[in-house]
Amino acid sequence: MKNTFERIYEAVKLIPPGSVASYGQVAEAAGNRRLARVVGYALHSNPAPGIIPCHRVVMKDGSVSPAFAFGGANRQVELLQKEGVLFRDETHVDMAQCCVRCLPLVDMQ
DNA sequence: AACCTGACTCGCC
DNA sequence: AGGCGAGCCAGGT
Numbered sequence: 605m606k607n608t609f610e611r612i613y614e615a616v617k618l619i620p621p622g623s624v625a626s627y628g629q630v631a632e633a634a635g636n637r638r639l640a641r642v643v644g645y646a647l648h649s650n651p652a653p654g655i656i657p658c659h660r661v662v663m664k665d666g667s668v669s670p671a672f673a674f675g676g677a678n679r680q681v682e683l684l685q686k687e688g689v690l691f692r693d694e695t696h697v698d699m700a701q702c703c704v705r706c707l708p709l710v711d712m713q
Numbered sequence: 714a715a716c717c718t719g720a721c722t723c724g725c726c
Numbered sequence: 727a728g729g730c731g732a733g734c735c736a737g738g739t
Contacts, residue, residue: 608735627721631734637722642735644720649737661720669720 611635612646619660622688624697625704626664644669659683666697 606614615633619625631639647658659680662668668680681694690698697703 612735628723631721636734638732638734640721640723641719641733642721645718645736646720648720658720663720664722 608634608639608642609646609649609651612639612643613652613656616643616647616656616658616661619657619704622702623704624660624662624666624684624689624699624702626662626666626699628664629704630661660687662697662699664699666692666699666703668695668697 611634612630615630616625618633619630625633627640627643628637630643631637634643643661647656647661650656650658668677670677677695681691684697685691689702692698
């Protein structure tokens with residue numbers, strides 16, 4: 605069993621190009637959804653720049669973190685758009701189509 | 714060595 | 727419907 609950070613990194617690295625995942629998704633993949641906070645911290649730490657596509661990790665709403673300081677929030681959106689990720693707004697990703705295996709709205713009810 | 718804080722998310726009041 | 731607290735882990739002071 606690897607450290608939580610390791611699992612988080614693995615999960616993030618598993619995100620395919622053209623798709624995004626929410627912190628909760630990554631956290632869930634890492635073991636617990638509550639780890640979302642740790643996920644944010646792990647990415648903030650960004651111990652493996654270039655290896656971990658932190659820009660593919662967004663809020664559950666699909667909105668990018670305002671504190672995305674890995675090069676500027678704009679930078680993240682730009683990169684995602686280049687990868688083929690659809691956007692609803694300038695800072696909101698279309699989770700309905702680009703989120704990695706996000707729940708198919710079964711929770712709608 | 715202990716406490717506080719931090720890129721989150723969900724549940725309860 | 728909106729606000730607040732709880733749960734997780736690691737790093738810094």
